[in-house]
Amino acid sequence: MSDLRDLYQEVILDHSRGPLNFRVPETSTNHAEGYNPLCGDRFTVYVTVEGGVIRDAAFQGTGCAISRASASMMTEAVKGRTRAEAETLFQGFHDLVTGQGGAPDASGPLGKLAVFAGVGEFPARVKCATLAWHTLRAALESRPEAISTE
């Protein structure tokens, strides 16, 4: 667990400084806006879904280090997955950051996302970590109106 904690700090810093998929794609099939009023994080998530598979995922917006790192890792994690697989990942991630997922394991189904177990120690940051995921779900359900974590 202490290894994961070090990794958590490192991964959050890396991804918040240089987030992956931080762009507005030229084309996308779905997008949604998400807002976390507790922290001020505000993102738009763009996805391209073809044949039920998420071919591309990207995001734009402003937010704290945790929300940016989470959005960055989420967009990487869901590419190539079906909607159902993305939803399963979200459930696992949600359980992890709310401390319901049992012992975090980087070799488990969440892979590198397991480092977000560190968020469990800071309940106020759970909404930062899950904002991008809630927004992804709204995009996949084609709910273009802005969603809020409140």
Ligand code: ZN
């Ligand atoms: Zn935040």
